[in-house]
Amino acid sequence: MQAARETEQRQKIPAGKRGFFMLKVLKTDVSHPFAAALMPRAAVRPALRQGSAFLAGFLGGWAVLYGALMPFGLGLTLGFAEDCFAAGAAGALLGLLLHGFGALSLDSLCLLCAVGAAVAARWLWPGRFRPAALAGCGALGLGAVCFAFGPTGGGVDLLLTCGADALLAAALGFALRRFPPETPGVGMLLVAAGAAAALGSVSLGLLCLGVAVCAAVELALCCRGQPTAALAYCAVTGAALCAADPSLGPAAAGLSCASAAGALLAPGRRIEAFAAYAGGCVAGVLCVQPPGNAFSLLLSAGAGLAAAALLPKDWLAPVPAPEAAAPEERPRFSAAATRLEAVAESLSSLAETVNEVYDALPHRCESFRWVIDNTHDSLCFNCGRRECCWKQEYAATLDGMNALRPILEQNGHLETSDLPGALSRCIHPAALCAAANKSFALYRSRKEARVHAEAMRTALTEQYSAVADALGVLSEQLGRPGNPEPYKSGRVADFFSSLGTPPLECAVSLDDLGRTRAAVTLPRTRFAAAELSALAQEVGRLCRRTFEPPQVLSCKGMTTLLFSEKPALRAVFGFAASAARGTISGDAVQQFCSPAAAQMILCDGMGTGRPAAVDGNLAAELTARLLKAGFTAELAARLVNVALALKSDEESGATLDLISVDLYTGTARLFKAGAAPGFLVHGGRARPVGDASLPIGILGGVNGQSRVVHLAAGDYAVLVSDGLLVDGTGWVLKQLELSAAAADPPEQLAKALVETARTRAEATGRPDDITAAVLRLESCGR
Known part of the structure; x- marks a missing residue:
């Protein structure tokens, strides 16, 4: 039934502009109690976002800077998110039309064409800023050229005005893409600047609407104990008021004094903040403006204070400050x-x-x-x-x-x-x-x-x-998840939301080596291999990185997708084995790649035949599982040592030989416990690595040796059992260098080593299990 529903849903999905990755609509179990609680909010939130975008666009289209520039309407159209840019563009068009009251200027006509071109470009190339910016600014510049040298005769002034609008709109759109206005920061301040510029030109008698709204917002921020936000908002909106109407300069100065007084003297205290803000406003206005002309500005600021006083108390409650982490430790996330x-x-x-x-x-x-x-x-x-x-x-x-x-x-x-x-x-x-x-x-x-x-x-x-x-x-590892990237996290979360299911958690971060990682937790969902590849491509495009297909972890009704960057190297494995007698060998090999490293394990059970095979395979299998779970080689060896010691009443033991290669940096970590010497081929020269030690499973602890080396593309790492070294290491080194010079595949090299070792062992009459495991690093195009 589940497969039939998935097939039916795939058939209903149209092939849109992002067809290659829209392979599956993620499904949410609506019977879950949390799903029912979130459905009303999920239905209302898009309408609120689009309504807010329409209002911001309307104010941006209405706003005029320095009597001629109107960049906010086009800038908001370029910068808003995919789900609300159309509403913002509609508001901007309406603001441009109403601002002229039927007598549109040539600049306004050019801006109307530019907004329409930007909307068309965003529909044709969703999620891409450059085509929309080129279309909008290009249409604005082309219209200015046509009107400047046409019969209407706009002249050079029109060219300069439209050119300034185009530059400001492109910068505004880029800033909004980089800093979304939904979260506190630069994006929200830019939208507030457009609203202040629009409202600054609206007067109701002696009341200036822009001054009143700015005063109310600044006072609310002071009461909430957010002095930094209040000062930043005051600086940006004050500049916007002055740009909209130079006569509002004294008002901007008065609001700046008021915000400084409220934010610095009484942050987070409601009554004191009101008093400090009012006193600072009166002092600031009177110091700049003659007393006879200050009445209008003080009346507007007083209206803002009255509006703030009427707000619900919860809206003015102080925001608890985040706990500061100790300076010697990084915060636990x-x-x-x-x-x-x-x-x-x-x-x-x-x-x-x-x-x-x-x-x-x-x-x-x-x-x-x-x-x-x-x-x-x-x-x-x-x-x-x-x-x-x-x-x-x-x-x-x-x-x-x-x-x-x-x-x-x-x-x-x-x-x-x-x-x-x-x-x-x-x-x-x-x-x-x-x-x-x-x-x-x-x-x-x-x-x-x-x-x-x-x-x-x-x-x-x-x-x-x-x-x-x-x-x-x-x-x-959990306490140091890396440096978070909220902007990319938001983009990835919006992408999964567009597929039908908002993620439960979404985090994009940079680790200590500068590699980008993304973790997305969703309701329990199944993915095909093609779907995982398509998701990796799209998430990589959003994060401006090349990602491997994600690792999928499923547990308790949730599915977590772990995205990691495509490494610079890739591992090619090969191995060959020959039993001493019969077909059962006491040697066991495990070769696999985790998301960031290539792992190769060789375990040699003590003796030959079936008992040795049991010990060798048990040690290799347990070690591989522990490494995949995130254990280090030393910890894995300790746990496998306990397992072998308790396996039976008889003495059990096995050698442990493993190598882990970081596919990003080429750093290789070797761990040996009782294993025969291994071999590394770097730059065409082969050398043995490893000293004598005791196997695991014999003593209460592990007597192992660790070593770190660096490998590059074209290098080999070879692990062998002691049966291969019956005649020493000299001939092995020569064979490795010859094979490296010929760039032999790992499988071919392993077979050559085992066959030669078997021939030498038969000549000496000392048969033993013979195994060779080979890893070769190759460059991986990114």
Whole structure:
């Protein structure tokens, strides 16, 4: 049913201008309780956005700067988002038409044509600024040329005016694209400047509407405890008022003094902010304007204060300031990071506590003296000769009991004929042997149990410590998600909203190396491979990067898409293997690429045949899963060591040899635990890497070695099992250099190494499992 619904919905989607990526409309489960709560807001929000865009466009079309320039209408049309630029253009056209009241100037006619051309270009090339800017400004310039040299005779003044309008409109549109007006910042200030310029030219008797509105907004910002926003708004709107009408200069100066007084003296305090703002306004106006001409300006500012006083108290409530992060630490952006860190500390503390308690507890049955004491308590304590044997002849009796230890350890039991001469005086020899045998058997079983319990405790605490370290690494990664890019995050969120489902979360950030990453969380959705590729192309275009198809993570009704930049390198893998006997090899290989790195693992189980194959495959599979989950090589080795140690009662072990290559930088990290030397071919020269160490699964901890090297395109990394090095490393180095010079594929190189090693091993009569895993880096066109 789900597949049928998806097929039917795909058939209903028209092939629009973005046809290659509009492959699927994301679906939301409307039965979910959150979906029902958000549906009214989702229905009202587009209408509010378009209504606001229409009003802003109308004010921008009405606004005139310095008596001749009208750039706001065209600039808003170029800068508004895709869902509301048409409404803004309609408002701008209406403002231009009404401003002339039927007597349109030549400049207004040119602007009407320019707005229409910009709208047409935005419909033809959605989401692209340059075609719309060229169309709008080009139409404005062409109209100016036609009118300037036509019969109407606009002259050079018209050319200069339209040229200035075109430049200002293009700059305004670009700024609005870079800083959307929906969020506080430059974009919102530019729209406010257009509104102030439009309202500054509207007078109702002695009341100037622009001054009143500016005063109300500035006072509201002061009451809300946002002094920076109030001062920035005052500076921008004051300049717009002066540009709209030079006679409003004293009003702008008075509002500037008022905003400074309210923002600096009483931010966030309603009554005090009103008093400081009013006093600063009166002082500013009177210092600039003669008292006889100040009445109109003070009346307008007073109307703004009255309007602010009538606003709901919630609108004037102070905004809580964000908590400042400690200077020595970067802020934590996720509560999950803190929780993971707390869990990591708890697990680490648990491991330390278990070890401390074990060390503090008394340990019984640790020496043969316990066998002697138990034999005394079970037999000699009730014997009539106890006083003679254990007091008068204590030294001889104790020497005789100690003499029983080698006999019991060798034979496992004691016969009456085995009693030494010091114990020949015992009147119950058979009972003494039985009591000693029972005590020694109990001693040996308890000793074995203690050894097994100590191994289990060591494995448990080692596992707790390794998981704690892994959680600590993940916590640090979550706590440092990189530098956020809100503008790109908004563009990506708008794109997914246009497909039918607004994302639950959307974050685009730059990591420490300057790579762009994007994480988009959606309601549970399935994607085909072609759809993921199309999404990667479109998200990459929005972020101005080249993205790989995203990694898809699904959990609890949500799907997260992780986009990462296309790396500079790509890995080509190859391997070959030959079993010592039969078809079962104890060597296991894992080769794969994570979103940012190429991973290659080689594990050699101890011995040959099926038991070695079980250990080798278990170690390789567990290591691969842990690396894919984000564990480092050292932590993965510790956890695999525990798994091998607890796999069975028999001793298990395997070598661990892995290499992880960062496909962005070429940095390679090698980790070896008991593995044979590996080989690197860099610049055509081969060299071995790795020293002797112990395999995993044998000791309580891991005795591994790590190394970091740098590789480039054309280099090889080769991991081999010890069976391939039966004749040393000399011939391997020569073969690698010859193959690198010929640029042999990794599969071909691996087969050549294994076949040559098999021939040499048969000649020496020392067969063993032989495996070679090869990784070659190639340049990846971006």
